[in-house]
Amino acid sequence: MRLTLTRPDDWHLHLRDGEMLKSVLPDTARRFARAIAMPNLVPPVVNAAQARGYYERIRAATLAGADFEPLIVLYLTEGTTPDDIAEAKASGIVHAVKWYPAGATTNSHAGVQDIARCDAVLAAMERHDLPLLVHGEVTDPSVDIFDREKAFIDRFLIGIVERFPGLRVVFEHITTRDAAQFVEAAPARVGATITAHHLLLNRNALFVGGVRPHHYCLPVLKREVHRQALVAAATGGSTKFFLGTDSAPHARHTKEAACGCAGIYTAHAAIELYAEAFEQAGALDRLEAFASFHGPDFYRLPRNTSTITLEKQPWTVPASQPAAGHELVPFRAGETIAWRLV
Ligand SMILES: NC(=O)N[C@@H](CC(=O)O)C(=O)O
Ligand SMILES: [Zn+2]
Numbered sequence: 001m002r003l004t005l006t007r008p009d010d011w012h013l014h015l016r017d018g019e020m021l022k023s024v025l026p027d028t029a030r031r032f033a034r035a036i037a038m039p040n041l042v043p044p045v046v047n048a049a050q051a052r053g054y055y056e057r058i059r060a061a062t063l064a065g066a067d068f069e070p071l072i073v074l075y076l077t078e079g080t081t082p083d084d085i086a087e088a089k090a091s092g093i094v095h096a097v098k099w100y101p102a103g104a105t106t107n108s109h110a111g112v113q114d115i116a117r118c119d120a121v122l123a124a125m126e127r128h129d130l131p132l133l134v135h136g137e138v139t140d141p142s143v144d145i146f147d148r149e150k151a152f153i154d155r156f157l158i159g160i161v162e163r164f165p166g167l168r169v170v171f172e173h174i175t176t177r178d179a180a181q182f183v184e185a186a187p188a189r190v191g192a193t194i195t196a197h198h199l200l201l202n203r204n205a206l207f208v209g210g211v212r213p214h215h216y217c218l219p220v221l222k223r224e225v226h227r228q229a230l231v232a233a234a235t236g237g238s239t240k241f242f243l244g245t246d247s248a249p250h251a252r253h254t255k256e257a258a259c260g261c262a263g264i265y266t267a268h269a270a271i272e273l274y275a276e277a278f279e280q281a282g283a284l285d286r287l288e289a290f291a292s293f294h295g296p297d298f299y300r301l302p303r304n305t306s307t308i309t310l311e312k313q314p315w316t317v318p319a320s321q322p323a324a325g326h327e328l329v330p331f332r333a334g335e336t337i338a339w340r341l342v
């Protein structure tokens with residue numbers, strides 16, 4: 001069986017920089033025409049000049065002949081100014097601004113301690129129509145890690161959406177039924193990305209036969225009821241939900257460690273994994289809109305015109321792949337994936 005789709009885009013991706021960028025970019029560029037390149041580099045991408053530099057480095061790392069365009073994102077800090085927003089918008093290469101609550105995830109320490117200090121900047125984003133992308137978890141250590149997304153909605157997101165009525169917001173990598181319901185009920189200017197791994201796994205996958213560091217990401221995997229709600233959201237046809245892999249490469253030794261990094265690498269088989277999830281839900285006919293239409297429509301970019309083809313033919317994922325002088329353990333390493341990119 002074959003499945004031909006309009007070439008998809010990845011609306012949440014970590015490409016990193018330097019040697020790692022060169023190692024991982026071909027996996028994405030083979031499948032996707034565009035990707036939102038997350039700005040949590042060291043140092044982060046905080047202004048238009050740095051955005052231009054990152055854009056050029058990604059372009060330089062793109063193999064000749066590849067049909068791939070990076071979409072750059074600004075990293076919101078408490079030092080970001082309305083002028084930074086105006087310059088980013090004018091650059092033409094910055095498509096959004098990312099809010100990392102300080103300490104919530106990988107390379108988020110330069111993020112926002114108190115979002116109330118960012119009012120003028122959020123108002124500038126609203127004026128310039130630059131979407132706000134959010135890592136939606138509270139960092140309050142007294143809140144259980146499985147409840148941090150829900151608490152973020154209640155404490156922050158409801159208020160931001162109300163107080164900035166023209167601001168477009170993407171709730172990134174949603175992991176709970178609460179988040180899916182919030183987005184569903186919100187105005188049309190609020191969307192969400194959903195990862196393949198959160199569609200395919202529940203939190204049991206963290207502990208199958210022992211601790212499984214390659215299934216550790218943030219927000220952490222949740223209960224089965226939440227996975228089912230995400231599948232229903234992704235496959236339900238709502239234009240608010242779109243593909244964002246959150247593929248997040250970390251070298252093997254940094255994940256298989258006493259304090260392992262958060263992030264799952266899925267770029268090697270991203271669209272294939274979504275095909276598996278949609279097929280399991282009996283909704284393969286809904287994959288194209290989720291992967292190729294809802295994202296560009298939300299970001300007000302043209303839909304792609306070329307296509308990719310997948311074939312139902314199981315293959316075994318390598319145990320590891322080389323990356324920046326180390327190795328990555330890709331999702332499903334040593335196991336099979338049902339669909340193959342032709
Ligand atoms: N998702 C993750 O677990 N990790 C991401 C950061 C993020 O998207 O929160 C990373 O940059 O490694
Ligand atoms: Zn995140």
Ligand SMILES: [Zn+2]
Pocket residue numbers: 012013014038246248
């Ligand atoms: Zn991410």
